[in-house]
Amino acid sequence: MRVRIHVTPKSGVLDPQGKAIGNALTRLGFQGIGDVRAGKIIEVQLEAPDADAAKNQAKVMCERLLANKVIENYVIEVLNE
Amino acid sequence: MRVRIHVTPKSGVLDPQGKAIGNALTRLGFQGIGDVRAGKIIEVQLEAPDADAAKNQAKVMCERLLANKVIENYVIEVLNE
Numbered sequence: 001m002r003v004r005i006h007v008t009p010k011s012g013v014l015d016p017q018g019k020a021i022g023n024a025l026t027r028l029g030f031q032g033i034g035d036v037r038a039g040k041i042i043e044v045q046l047e048a049p050d051a052d053a054a055k056n057q058a059k060v061m062c063e064r065l066l067a068n069k070v071i072e073n074y075v076i077e078v079l080n081e
Numbered sequence: 082m083r084v085r086i087h088v089t090p091k092s093g094v095l096d097p098q099g100k101a102i103g104n105a106l107t108r109l110g111f112q113g114i115g116d117v118r119a120g121k122i123i124e125v126q127l128e129a130p131d132a133d134a135a136k137n138q139a140k141v142m143c144e145r146l147l148a149n150k151v152i153e154n155y156v157i158e159v160l161n162e
Binding site: 006008018021022024025028030031032033034035036037038039040041042043044045046047057060061064065066 | 087089099102103105106109111112113114115116117118119120121122123124125126127128138141142145146147
């Protein structure tokens, strides 16, 4: 099973990487750039009997390692077998 | 308009960040971890008259700044107005 995990900063949390990207885009001449947020995608190949089990396993991975729940949200998507 | 851009390493390109995450998951006791790939999500608020224009603008941003086309793929998703 392959799962894709999206980790994004919670709204209201300062996102310096997103801010830097927004400034760089404006400097490059793009106009009307508003809020920019930067996050991570992590795709993991794991062994699980079904999609639910894969999702649960990915959830534990997020809680323990992949996301900082204080400042980040995560969304788990099971891709296929 | 808000667009979400997914930037991921091309398959075959070495992905040290993904590798490090995979090793860390294995060390934490997760079993059967296979290939892990790490990428970026960038959400940009921009001014565009319609979804097509927003997508085109995001494409130019990817080509010029957000993605390194030699080693990365990108996918653009227009979220809503």
